[in-house]
Amino acid sequence: MAPSTPTPTAKPIKILMLHGYTQSGPLFRSKTRALEKNLSKAFKQGIQLSYPTAPIRLFKSDIPNWDDPAGTASFESSNTGAAAEEEDSDSWGWWRRKGSSEPYTYEGIELGFQKVAQILREEGPFDGVIGFSQGGALAGMLASALEERRREAFEKAQSEGGMRFPESLEDDTGFVTDLVHPPLKFAVIYSGFGASTHALYKAFSEPQIRTPMLHFIGSVDTVVEEKRSLRLVDACVDGRKEGRLVYHPGGHFLPSSQRQSVAPLIGFIKKIMEGVPEKKEEESVEDMDVPF
Known part of the structure; x- marks a missing residue:
């Protein structure tokens, strides 16, 4: 009798994790430990999360109210001195926002990409991306940029003042210019925002x-306005689709253990990766590691 063919092991779900402005990869990971634990429980094939650190080191002058958390004084009025600017910092950003109001421009965004x-x-390859705050905005841009025919939109927008398609995402083999990564299967945005209304970013x-x-x-x-x-x-085709927009009763943070926030996340990923209806996820959150 011929031996039975072993059942192939499902591959872990790989997710790129993009931190917010002033954070780092290790800090973001420490803040999302509970989320990682809940995802590992929900997906038996395993979860692999990657936490890169943004390339732009931030100084005190880049961070509003660095030495005044209450916001009662501006950084410019504090007596920190030039030497403080050169101190090592573990605060990082994917770009620096320039301008006092919309339309902003993003200095160094090419370094982020x-x-x-x-x-x-x-x-890679990654199945999806999760981003928080500035990392959420970048996650939205990345998901857009990796879509088929998005480069054509950038070429069209360039004639109207738009930025060039991010060169770092292109893979020039010498015969044809492809992308370094296939389109993402999903993206999850926490306290994120749409790209600036400046013509540079229209193609996103x-x-x-x-x-x-x-x-x-x-x-x-109170950090990212709701309208942003x-x-x-x-900007998403299915942005207003039922279940794709979730409000949580909190401020500017990533809710990683509250049942009402974790359940929609797991349901969404299961629907994309396994075809499981999102509404059924409510039945499987009882054994989550939640604080109540």
């Missing part, structure tokens, strides 16, 4: 983003 492209090459949202995307917004978030987050929601 270079770092992400490096991780895609070395550790026109045409609308087709990659399935789940959005979380804090109902009392909703700009990314409305």
Whole structure:
């Protein structure tokens, strides 16, 4: 009797984790330990999360109210001196925002894409991306950029003042220019926001983003205005689809253990990766590691 063929082992779900402004990869991981534990419980094939650190080191002058958490004084009025600017910092950003109001420009955004492209090459392919705050905005841009025919949108927008398609995401083999990574299967955005309304970034949202995307917004978030987050929601084809926009009763943070926030995340990923209806996820959250 011929031996039975072993059942192939399902591959772990690989997710790229993009931290927020002033954070780092290790810090973001420490803040999402509970989320990682809940995802590992929900997906028996395993979860692999990658936490790169953004390439732009930030100084005190880049961070509002560095030495005044209450916001009662501006950084410029503090007596820190030039030497403090040169102190080692473990605060990082994917770009520096320039301008006092919309339309902003993003200084160094090409460096942010270079770092992400490096991780895609070395550790990919990834199934999806999760981003928080500035990392959430970048996650939306990345999902858009990796879609089929998105480069054509950039070429069209360039004639109207748009930026060039991120060169670091291109893979020139000598015969044809392809992308360094296939389109992502999903993206999850926490306290993120749509790209600036400046003409430079028009191609990230026109045409609308087709990659399935789940959005979380804090109902009392005072850092990212709701209208900026909703700009990314409305940049997606299915942004207003039932279950794709979740409000949590908190501020500017990633809710990693609250049942009402974890269940939609797991349901969304299961629907994309396994075809499981999102509404059924409510039945499987009882054994999650939640604080109540």
